[in-house]
Amino acid sequence: YEFLRINMPGALPSLITIQAKLSKAGFRALEGEFRYDDMNKYMNEINSKFAFCSEDCTSTLRRIVYDVRSNSFIGFTPPLDENGMPHIKYFRTNSIEDLKSWFEEKEMSHLLNLHMIQPICINNQISPSFALAAYGTNGKYTALDIIRRWYTIFEESSSRGIRIVGYSTDTDPKYLLAMKLVSGFFGVLINNPKSKHSSLLKVAVPTSWSWFYLPREQLFLFMQDATHVCTKLRNRLLQSSAIMMMGENVISIDYLLQLIESQSKFKHNLVKSDICPRDKQNYRSCEKLCAALEYLKEISGSDATVVYINIIRCVIIAFIDTSTTTSDRIYHACHHKTQRNSKQSTMQPEKITKQQIEEQVDRAFNDAFNLLVPLGIKQVLTQSIDVTMKQVSGHIYNHLNKSSTKADFLISTSIDEKNVQSDSDSEGSITEEDE
Numbered sequence: 410y411e412f413l414r415i416n417m418p419g420a421l422p423s424l425i426t427i428q429a430k431l432s433k434a435g436f437r438a439l440e441g442e443f444r445y446d447d448m449n450k451y452m453n454e455i456n457s458k459f460a461f462c463s464e465d466c467t468s469t470l471r472r473i474v475y476d477v478r479s480n481s482f483i484g485f486t487p488p489l490d491e492n493g494m495p496h497i498k499y500f501r502t503n504s505i506e507d508l509k510s511w512f513e514e515k516e517m518s519h520l521l522n523l524h525m526i527q528p529i530c531i532n533n534q535i536s537p538s539f540a541l542a543a544y545g546t547n548g549k550y551t552a553l554d555i556i557r558r559w560y561t562i563f564e565e566s567s568s569r570g571i572r573i574v575g576y577s578t579d580t581d582p583k584y585l586l587a588m589k590l591v592s593g594f595f596g597v598l599i600n601n602p603k604s605k606h607s608s609l610l611k612v613a614v615p616t617s618w619s620w621f622y623l624p625r626e627q628l629f630l631f632m633q634d635a636t637h638v639c640t641k642l643r644n645r646l647l648q649s650s651a652i653m654m655m656g657e658n659v660i661s662i663d664y665l666l667q668l669i670e671s672q673s674k675f676k677h678n679l680v681k682s683d684i685c686p687r688d689k690q691n692y693r694s695c696e697k698l699c700a701a702l703e704y705l706k707e708i709s710g711s712d713a714t715v716v717y718i719n720i721i722r723c724v725i726i727a728f729i730d731t732s733t734t735t736s737d738r739i740y741h742a743c744h745h746k747t748q749r750n751s752k753q754s755t756m757q758p759e760k761i762t763k764q765q766i767e768e769q770v771d772r773a774f775n776d777a778f779n780l781l782v783p784l785g786i787k788q789v790l791t792q793s794i795d796v797t798m799k800q801v802s803g804h805i806y807n808h809l810n811k812s813s814t815k816a817d818f819l820i821s822t823s824i825d826e827k828n829v830q831s832d833s834d835s836e837g838s839i840t841e842e843d844e
Contacts, residue, residue: 448541457536461526486545491557576631578633642720646717649662739769
């Protein structure tokens with residue numbers, strides 16, 4: 410914003426002017442302040458009592474500024490309390506010695522953590538999201554800090570008559586671990602506050618669904634940001650630091666380069682910048698890779714790469730494409746085979762029966778298996794199990810259960826991931842080999 414303002418004299422107001430206007434209107438929040446009352450007011454205005462809460466970090470410049478309104482310094486990393494919440498106005502002092510010691514001993518924030526509330530409205534109406542809180546962080550927090558913060562937000566919102574249905578984040582390892590522990594998805598959270606709640610979401614899942622691993626009772630649901638999932642799958646494909654195998658075949662960027670060099674751009678619409686690993690948030694590149702699948706199949710030996718890009722395509726159709734029907738979302742969440750480009754209209758939720766769900770899952774399993782047969786997957790599976798839905802589901806369950814995680818909600822150091830760093834939007838630097 411400052412760069413644009415410098416290059417457009419007189420066109421944009423200064424940041425000080427904007428901050429003063431927001432403060433006068435009551436819209437300016439303090440660092441680390443969770444604006445529950447403002448959220449409640451906004452939710453009442455749009456007549457909504459249900460919401461999804463999202464949380465994500467983005468890179469920011471390291472610098473210290475003095476905030477006159479709070480009489481505190483912003484830019485140092487505020488510590489978290491026992492509920493995983495940042496301390497407000499923590500860095501306040503009238504002593505120059507204290508400020509000097511902070512610069513020498515305290516760590517500056519290099520990430521900005523933002524919490525957003527997305528209201529869920531009737532008649533499939535989409536309302537603007539609400540900024541609940543923002544604060545600087547160094548990424549040195551644990552999955553248990555995240556879990557306690559989620560429960561605190563849930564309780565504070567519930568006390569104001571707002572039901573947080575679930576939480577959405579990117580694919581940061583700590584957030585995934587927090588999701589596993591709270592949901593019970595191959596994770597056990599001892600002393601879980603969920604068991605004390607009377608407002609649990611309960612689903613009557615048939616016992617015959619051997620492929621459904623999530624416990625039947627949940628306090629809130631979880632979603633990974635689908636755009637991040639797609640871009641991270643793409644980035645993994647473009648990395649040269651490790652080799653990915655699928656059956657007897659290699660998943661490689663070389664087949665995409667061969668496609669670009671051997672066929673006209675008018676067919677596949679790809680350029681070399683689409684497979685450049687420098688731009689890690691290039692979602693448009695994901696769409697273009699998926700659109701070129703039919704032409705990639707013509708490249709000899711590209712079977713595994715085709716299947717891998719199909720996985721990206723199925724994520725787009727199942728979780729991003731607004732024109733996808735409910736039944737198709739179930740199918741494409743497991744498998745994708747055909748080409749689709751329509752994504753303009755928004756489909757109304759449709760009623761779907763248990764039998765229809767079972768039919769879609771069975772169809773997805775059979776189609777996905779047939780897609781993997783050319784890669785030598787069948788020979789590997791038939792060595793130990795029968796290739797049926799029930800047998801494969803049991804095999805996967807046993808495999809995932811071996812890596813099940815256990816933690817105690819009341820003990821901060823009960824899981825060994827305390828020093829794992831958070832991923833920002835930049836997702837780290839590119840290695841020389843990738844360049």
